[in-house]
Amino acid sequence: MEAKYAKQHSVRYYECDTQARMTLQRLIQIAIDFSGEQVTKMNKSIGRDIMGEEQLAWIIIQYEFEITRLPRAEETITIETEVGEYTKLFAKRFFTIYDENENVLLTIETLFSTFNVEKRKLGRIPSELFKNIDGLEQVKRIKRQPAPERVAEVVGAKDYYVRYFDIDSNQHVNNSHYIEWSLDVLGSKFLQHHDITYANIKFEKEVHYGDTVLSEYSLIEEDEVIKTAHRITNGEVVNSELNYHFVKREN
Amino acid sequence: MEAKYAKQHSVRYYECDTQARMTLQRLIQIAIDFSGEQVTKMNKSIGRDIMGEEQLAWIIIQYEFEITRLPRAEETITIETEVGEYTKLFAKRFFTIYDENENVLLTIETLFSTFNVEKRKLGRIPSELFKNIDGLEQVKRIKRQPAPERVAEVVGAKDYYVRYFDIDSNQHVNNSHYIEWSLDVLGSKFLQHHDITYANIKFEKEVHYGDTVLSEYSLIEEDEVIKTAHRITNGEVVNSELNYHFVKREN
Numbered sequence: 001m002e003a004k005y006a007k008q009h010s011v012r013y014y015e016c017d018t019q020a021r022m023t024l025q026r027l028i029q030i031a032i033d034f035s036g037e038q039v040t041k042m043n044k045s046i047g048r049d050i051m052g053e054e055q056l057a058w059i060i061i062q063y064e065f066e067i068t069r070l071p072r073a074e075e076t077i078t079i080e081t082e083v084g085e086y087t088k089l090f091a092k093r094f095f096t097i098y099d100e101n102e103n104v105l106l107t108i109e110t111l112f113s114t115f116n117v118e119k120r121k122l123g124r125i126p127s128e129l130f131k132n133i134d135g136l137e138q139v140k141r142i143k144r145q146p147a148p149e150r151v152a153e154v155v156g157a158k159d160y161y162v163r164y165f166d167i168d169s170n171q172h173v174n175n176s177h178y179i180e181w182s183l184d185v186l187g188s189k190f191l192q193h194h195d196i197t198y199a200n201i202k203f204e205k206e207v208h209y210g211d212t213v214l215s216e217y218s219l220i221e222e223d224e225v226i227k228t229a230h231r232i233t234n235g236e237v238v239n240s241e242l243n244y245h246f247v248k249r250e251n
Numbered sequence: 252m253e254a255k256y257a258k259q260h261s262v263r264y265y266e267c268d269t270q271a272r273m274t275l276q277r278l279i280q281i282a283i284d285f286s287g288e289q290v291t292k293m294n295k296s297i298g299r300d301i302m303g304e305e306q307l308a309w310i311i312i313q314y315e316f317e318i319t320r321l322p323r324a325e326e327t328i329t330i331e332t333e334v335g336e337y338t339k340l341f342a343k344r345f346f347t348i349y350d351e352n353e354n355v356l357l358t359i360e361t362l363f364s365t366f367n368v369e370k371r372k373l374g375r376i377p378s379e380l381f382k383n384i385d386g387l388e389q390v391k392r393i394k395r396q397p398a399p400e401r402v403a404e405v406v407g408a409k410d411y412y413v414r415y416f417d418i419d420s421n422q423h424v425n426n427s428h429y430i431e432w433s434l435d436v437l438g439s440k441f442l443q444h445h446d447i448t449y450a451n452i453k454f455e456k457e458v459h460y461g462d463t464v465l466s467e468y469s470l471i472e473e474d475e476v477i478k479t480a481h482r483i484t485n486g487e488v489v490n491s492e493l494n495y496h497f498v499k500r501e502n
Contacts, residue, residue: 013420014280015288015426020420029265034262037459073420163435164442168269169324176265184414188460191415209439 001045002162003133005038006080013073018192021248022071024175024183024199029107030061031095034082042083045132054126055118060110060175061090064145065199067106076100085139088124089113092142117132148200148243151229152218158185162211173207178240181215190246194226198245204238214240223249252296254384256289257331264324269443270500273322275434276427277451279314282346282359286332293334296383305377306369311346311361311426312341316450327351334441336390339375340364343393362396366415399451399494402480403469409436413462429491432466433481441497445477449496455489462489475499 015026024119039058043049051057077097084092095108114123127138141172168174179201183191207213217230230242266277290309294300322328327349335343346359351408367375378389411432419425431450434442457466468481481493 010282012280014284017416018418018420018422023416025416029263033263058471115471130449152452163431164437164439165268165274165276165435167269167439169267171269174265180414180416183417186415187420188415222462 001041001132001134003084003136004080004082005034005039005041006078009077009079011073011075011077016073018188021072021122021195022073023179024070024196025179027097027177027180028105028108029073029174029175031078031079031081031097032060034079035093038081038083039129039222040119041128041135044057045223046128048128050076050126051111051114054123055116056114056126057117059115059203060114061113061203062145063199063201064109065106065196065201067195067197067199068103069105071105072214077105078102083130083133084135085136085142086127086130086140087139089122090142091125094121102152106140109145111142111191128176146200148202148241149227149229150241151216151231152220154216156185156187157214157216159212159214160184162207162209162213164209167209175203178203178232178242180219182242183215184238184246185217185230186228193249194246195249196244197225197247198243200243202241204240205234207232207234207239252292252385253385254335254387255333256285256330257283257329258285258288260330262322262324262326262328263273265465267324269439271324271470272446273324274430275316275321275447276430278348278357279427279430280425282330282348284301284334285330286344286346289332289334290380293384295379295461297379298381301377302365302425305374306367307365307374308368308376309363310366310454312364312454313362313396314450315360315498316357316447316452316453318446318448318450320352321447322350322356324346328356334381334384334387334449336393337376337378337381337388338390338393340373341393342376343408358367360396362393367407397451400480401455401484401491401492402467403471405467406470407438408437408465408467411435411464411466413458413460414421415460418460424460426454429454429483429493432447432464433468433491433493434495435477436466436481444500445497447495448476448498449494451494453492455491456485458490459481 080096082094091112093110097105116123166177213234219228226246228244232240331347333345342363348356367374372388417428464485472480477497479495483491
């Protein structure tokens with residue numbers, strides 16, 4: 001089977017923010033769900049659910065977005081996902097989102113690893129899962145994405161309480177919520193008047209139902225680009241570090 | 252054209268709670284969006300966008316859910332919507348959600364009215380919009396749904412801050428968030444171990460970005476049914492009153 005897999009999605013108004021831009025939160029929910037469909041096909045092609053047999057779950061370590069333009073409400077987009085290289089411990093997956101004229105709107109590079117649910121520790125990626133993917137081989141090293149820049153001088157902070165409906169049917173806080181907690185603290189005025197061109201999101205430790213996390217950020221301006229660095233913490237524990245680049249929105 | 256209109260939806264894991272039950276919030280987002288598709292067809296059938304011409308927007312006054320079972324993750328459901336009777340001021344719309352074997356999972360009865368965006372007051376429903384719907388006529392009176400029971404002795408309360416991404420591209424707090432604020436306060440343990448069989452949700456005054464609302468509830472047990480009454484308030488203003496019925500979940 002091919003490494004690439006694509007489907008269309010019609011962007012709904014409730015997936016969009018005040019400026020009718022599709023939110024990163026909704027984009028990542030749909031993208032990750034779609035990659036699960038491809039994994040189901042991969043399972044079928046080898047005739048086994050090898051992740052299930054070995055008690056392994058995928059965990060997401062990092063997302064890196066390069067954004068030309070976010071999809072808009074009522075637009076039909078194509079979501080293409082491609083399995084990338086993998087080592088014993090890590091696997092890459094790429095997403096490309098196209099508009100109706102096949103222009104690239106954004107790309108997402110993601111790094112996954114596996115967790116052994118029984119042993120409660122990091123797992124080993126079963127290479128058999130990938131064996132029917134054309135042209136794909138296990139490699140020794142994977143090109144790691146840059147770590148997000150650390151928060152410098154904190155200029156804004158807010159507490160967020162983890163709610164019941166933040167936990168999805170995978171029994172975890174859906175990682176799209178880290179994006180919401182980090183962006184919301186920037187405030188409506190800033191978010192309305194700026195477009196995101198880049199995001200680098202790294203997950204460190206999971207948060208749980210009932211936790212209250214602190215979302216903090218720092219900000220620097222470099223020419224036309226505003227760069228923000230964020231961290232989500234729960235007491236001494238760093239749950240996630242995130243970077244965004246923004247440009248002033250043309251209205 | 253027919254008063255009924257239907258489409259299928261494949262329920263995704265991120266639309267579901269910890270028990271893999273589709274959330275009322277996601278259900279209502281999809282249902283209301285889908286009813287918008289029917290209105291677009293109605294516009295086409297009369298060759299005008301009469302709501303736009305008259306500066307009218309639909310506003311939702313009340314939702315009443317009767318639930319046999321909530322849709323589950325991975326299930327394909329059919330959402331059927333039907334335009335109901337209407338007066339000069341109010342219009343009814345019904346939704347029925349079916350499983351793959353055409354069993355009714357739940358129904359939603361909704362009451363709409365219109366708001367004149369220019370004059371900032373309630374509007375008059377343009378009967379021309381409905382003229383090509385088979386068998387539908389303007390009536391003098393509409394059967395009103397019961398008002399939700401008021402909160403009695405408060406047994407739980409929590410504050411919720413209205414976030415940037417709670418506002419959708421219609422520039423309003425998406426009304427699905429009132430459902431989240433009212434249910435979350437019941438806590439994970441209760442929500443996991445009970446199924447909702449009925450909901451009555453009435454909207455009074457809109458909340459705005461940056462507001463902090465108070466979500467409070469009272470609870471009574473009647474035989475096998477736990478009935479909760481909720482209110483969402485912002486200072487002296489009541490934003491919404493809600494009732495739910497729950498039964499113990501069979502596990």
